[in-house]
Amino acid sequence: MNDESAPRPKGLGKRAWVTTKLVRRVLRGLAWSNFVHVTVIGRELVPKDGAVIVASNHISMLDAVFLWGALRRRAVAIAMAELWSWPVVGWLVRRLGQIPVLRRDSESGQAALSQAEQILRYGGVLIIYPEGRLVPAGEREPYKPGVAKLALATGVPIIPVCTAGTDRVLPMRRVRGDGPAFDRRQRVTIRFGTPIDPADFDDADKLLDHLRQRIDDLRTTE
Secondary structure (H helix, E strand, O other), X not given: OOOOOOXXXXXXXXXXXXXXXXXXXXXXXXXXXXXXXXXXXXXXXXXXXXXXEEEEOOOOOOHHHHHXXXXXXXXXXXXXXXXXXXOOHHHHXXXXXXXXXXXXXXXXXXXXXXXXXXXXXXXXXXXXXXXXXXXXXXXXXXXXXXXXXXXXXXXXXXXXXXXXXXXXXXXXXXXXXXXOOOOOOOEEEEEEOOOEOHHHOOOHHHHXXXXXXXXXXXXXXX
């Protein structure tokens, strides 16, 4: 599946892998110390090799940290471009070869999808949030078509994921009210679902509807 005419994506290079191992060691140390109580369910459903898209709901700025840490393979995420200007975080996302995207910018979105396709064609793991932005629990946002287009174009399976509890650990400012900005006493659950084969769908909208239903089903088990 590799596209030999294109350079190997930075996120799949040696430097990104070394950084991934170091950061995950820190994250697992925090998990073992119960700094934040994290439960991961169904991680074995993610293939040990080969390209795969990991698609999750998005309820907190911490989602990517917990999901990325829960995986046992290196992974590249499509993330909001603002992160690249943050202290420390900006250095880290560059080092890891993550993919920036400007919200409400179609040119940036197309560039991000092109980079994401290269990750998949090199057999990598891509993390994507189909809603395209933070959405508080209980609210709904239309899924962006990018995840379906990538899956249909590459034939790569999608692993649906439900992330729960991160919105209570680090709630969005507009919904937390008088509550704490960070509450490590809250429990976080990352639940992986069985893969979705894009070959079962001939239409991007049908695939998106099925993906949303699968993530909703994982949410109702919480």
